Amino acid sequence: MGHQCKSTIENLFMPEEAEIVRAEFMTPAEKHFTLRLKSGKAMVFEPGQMLEVSLFGFGEIPIGFASSPTRKGTFDIVVRSVGRVSSALNRLEKGDSLWVRAPLGKGFDLEKMRGRDVLVVAGGIGLCPTRSLINYILDRRSEFGKFTLFFGTKTPKDQLFREDLAQWRISKNVEFHETVDRADENWKGNVGVITTLFKNTTISPDTVAVICGPPVMYKFVIRDLDRIGIARDRIFVDLERRMKCGVGKCGHCQMNDLYVCMDGPVFPYSKVQDREEAFG
DSSP states (O other): OOOOOOOSSSOTTSOEEEEEEEEEESSSSEEEEEEEETTOOOOOOOTTOEEEEEETTTEEEEEEOOSOTTSOSOEEEEEEOOSHHHHHHTTOOTTOEEEEEEEESBOOOHHHHTTSOEEEEEEGGGHHHHHHHHHHHHHTGGGSSOEEEEEEESSGGGOOOHHHHHHHHHOSSOEEEEEESSOOTTOOSEESOGGGGGGGSOOOTTOEEEEESOHHHHHHHHHHHHHHTOOGGGEEEEOGGGOSSSSSSSOTTEETTEEHHHHOBEEEHHHHTTOGGGOO
16 A cells, blocks of 8 residues: 655644635535645645545544645545534635645555556546546656546436546547436436446456445446456455544444554455454
């Protein structure tokens, strides 16, 4: 796995103020924020790492970086309104502040990906943490082989990062396939679960695969990757949804001897395949 970045914050228990420079709802529930540290320091992180985002009087929640470290000066997150903290965060606008503790955890094994074909399979809000890796690969395109991206949502209205999707559809730097479970009258693309996209392309057994999405998705994607012959130590899964405190203190994310927040949130599938709680 890639090494953990040296934090831009010396004490990871001490939040640092970040200013919102952009805030935009992508769906009625998910809001895209672009942030800048008020101190002027750069946020140093790896694709796949996490941050704890807090608002005084409400609490904090763990969220994955949704931007690539290759894009300097600011960093992105996406907040889904599901509870008290996330709903309060999503009431914030450009010019407001929130607080962050970051970077936390271990990201994607970039060295294992360099020089190889890469497949990213993202379902729903799983596009947010994988967008960090996607843009990293696109910004350093010559360092990687064939790059294939699968993205699936329940309906067309649930699609995130629509500007990115429009670029990926026409880009020569990524082979992009998308699907929805249920189409509307305007949808002209694939309809079906995300594994139906495998029939539309050819994936090499030497590919490094990344999976991030709802728990039910993992076992079906793994089944197809097994069929292709991709070794399980070259399949990486992002388990960030299990995190809470981010620093190994609360035990919420513990899987026997592993802590998602300290040992992950990105794991080789071979390391967690026998841990039922990982995908429950």
